[in-house]
Amino acid sequence: MLRAAIIGTGSAVPEKILTNFDLEKMVDTSDEWIRRRTGIVERRIADENTASSDLGFMAAQRAIEDAGVDPLDLEAVIVSTVTPDHFFPSTACIIQGRLGARNAGAFDLLAGCSGFSYALAIADSFIRTGMMKTLLVIAAETLTKVTDWTDRSTCVLFGDAAGAAVVSATEEDRGILSSFLGAAGEYSDPYLLGVPAGGSRMPATRETVERRLHYLKMRGKEVFKLGVRMMPEAGFKALEMAGLTPQDVDLLIPHQANTRIIDVVGEKLGIPKEKVYVNVDRYGNTSSATVAVALDEVRRNGIVGEGDVILMVTFGSGMTYAGTVIRL
16 A cells, blocks of 8 residues: 655744734733733744745755655645735745746645645545655745734734645555545634635725735634634544554644643643644744644654654634644
């Protein structure tokens, strides 16, 4: 049986750091309130000249170098993003061109914060069917470009980052063991979690700009309730598909929305805190890039090693949710 092994990872974050103390000078908030409610201490902010493709390109380069592959060997470049450089052309095509991966197909994927999990599932499917052997999966997000810095309830939450993974065919018993993809489209209200204006439903007008509808909107309490229900469900289903239990998990990488959600998800899955990876304190919520960056960090820092089982659980706008089981 062919499996999709993750043979290289990379990540990239902007240099600029925005701390909670910086935010105290911008909106009516405090470091203590932000830490208590979210666990976030600081986040990275892309400058005006840095787009999602720039961070994605840097993460991709590092993943390719880590994997030791030639960009010409890539057969597909899949980019998960809710903040593309443009409506079209795709961010994936931009990165593919900069990498010189001219033999690869390229497309974007929009699944909110679950996007990296969705993209890995697609790459896994291409490999299991024998259609492709080597693919590049990227999650690239610049959420601060659509953050309303006058809205104290949301501006404290988000940051910018990108993560990438090179996925390659193997006959060994490792790689992506299972992927569960879910969605609850009845919660697709853009005011629940999304950007209401700018698409075909509500094209840009003077009114939409004046009403600040091109910025991210979120009803936090409702999103919290959905997240703590959906992520454990995705985790249990992915583990069942892989023939494993929570006791078999060496590390849980949950979507990094905030520490309160992460704590509840870990408890519901029965995975102790010492086996739950958290980096939201350093980066904030970077949408689909959260688990991609975390995957790179745990590999590079030796937190996990060969043979270890990782469970990733995510949820995001739509509402999408997903679980991925990986054996390194």
